[in-house]
Amino acid sequence: MxxxxxxxxxxxxxxxxxxxxxxxxxxxxxxxxxxxxxxxxxxxxxxxxxxxxxxxxxxxxxxxxxxxxxxxxxxxxxxxxxxxxxxxxxxxxxHAGKRPGRVRSSRQTVPEGLQTLLDSMVTAPAIVQNGHLDIVAANALGRALYSEVFDRTTGTPNLARFIFLDDRADETFPDWEKAADDSVALLHVEAARAPYSKDVTGLVGALATRSEPFRTRWAEHDVVAHRRGTKTFHHQAVGDLTLRFEGLDVLGSAGLTLIGYTAEPGSPSQEALQLLASWAATEKTRQGENPVPAD
The missing domain is CATH 1.10.260.40 (lambda repressor-like DNA-binding domains)
Structure with missing residues (x-):
């Protein structure tokens, strides 16, 4: 950068x-x-x-x-x-006055035991994402919630690539403008934290080349923290869900964030989340376990 x-x-x-x-x-x-x-x-x-x-x-x-x-x-x-x-x-x-050395990868290993923790969260969707928005781990409900992203991706799913380059993104994320704004703002944070990461520079370069909406947002230099808020999803099997999320930094793994989702008790989204759990169980039985692809 x-x-x-x-x-x-x-x-x-x-x-x-x-x-x-x-x-x-x-x-x-x-x-x-x-x-x-x-x-x-x-x-x-x-x-x-x-x-x-x-x-x-x-x-x-x-x-x-x-x-x-x-x-x-x-x-x-x-x-x-x-x-x-x-x-x-x-x-x-x-880096003043220096040429950057070999551009390094910023990918991090998911700490041992984190997947076990995710799997114990049986009523709440949860994912782990790194600073450049790869989904590096998920529990069953998290994978179900993001099933469109997983199913339409070869290799490790990346939310920024999906949001800006996949023609189904605005259906999966009904509030696409906010999803796009937030993803670029998060990438700006990571670009400053790891300015010579090949994962960050490669992703930003690819998106800037292929997406005018990305270029426009990148030029605005907005930044955001992904700590808490609400997000709206559309799932092919259960319809719309508006969920609260909390983002927690994974200690000892700079750049990794665990994001958990919950629905308002008694709301249509809670009912949809329960239906999603049933759908995920049915899919698991029909297709077998399909874990997050490893790098």
């Missing part, structure tokens, strides 16, 4: 989102850029304009955490955006 460019574009898109009156400044009539000017961000952060311009260009060697926090405050970054800024700055500093 081009770290200096990513850092520049991230800061530029963040300041473009802030109107001057949001930070107590007068917008004036002749404003050629949306949002804040560089000199305004510098003033709010308590640094010189020249110094801020240097930072926005990706020249962050020697920049203190205090300065980065001041910039994050000036740009009204949330916790996820602030962490992303620090990850970008750390990557830019580490």
């Amino acid at each position: 081009e770290i200096a460019k990513d850092l520049r574009d991230f800061l530029m898109t963040r300041r473009a989102k802030i109107a001057p009156d949001q930070v107590g400044l007068v917008s004036g009539r002749r404003r050629r850029v949306p949002g804040l000017r560089r000199e305004e961000v510098a003033m709010l952060a308590g640094v010189s304009t020249e110094y801020y311009v240097q930072i926005e260009r990706g020249q962050v060697a020697g920049v203190s955490d205090e300065i980065l926090h001041s910039i994050a405050t000036a740009l009204q970054l949330d916790d996820v955006e602030t962490t992303h800024l620090f990850d970008l700055a750390r990557a830019a500093t580490k």
Whole structure:
């Protein structure tokens, strides 16, 4: 990844989102850029304009955490955006003046016992995904919930590839726009955390080449944490399900997240989830166990 460019574009898109009156400044009539000017961000952060311009260009060697926090405050970054800024700055500093070495894989081994834990969750769908959105493990209900993704994928299923390149994606994920936004935002987080991972760079390159909606979203440089919320699915056998999810980091395995889903008690989605469990059991009996493909 081009770290200096990513850092520049991230800061530029963040300041473009802030109107001057949001930070107590007068917008004036002749404003050629949306949002804040560089000199305004510098003033709010308590640094010189020249110094801020240097930072926005990706020249962050020697920049203190205090300065980065001041910039994050000036740009009204949330916790996820602030962490992303620090990850970008750390990557830019580490590789300043150096050519990246051999591009490495960021794939991680699923910890021993995690599949057993997943399988014990018999009433809740659960999957484990890595930072670039491969589904690396699932329980029976999780596999059933994502059956369309598994069935239409050769090898390890990847949610970003499915969302942007499969013509059934908008049927599987009825709120496709949000699913697309979130997947790109999560990939931006991973790209800053592991900027020279061949899995990340290869995936981003492939999606940028083949999908205009992906390119548009990638240029926005939004980031998000996949911690909790709701997601809507459409399943061919049971119809629509709106489920709550909780995302938990897998300790000792940076980049792996366990995501569990539950339905509102007494809701149509809970009834659909029960039907999904019956469907999954029937499919297992008919076809036999079909585990998540190993790399």
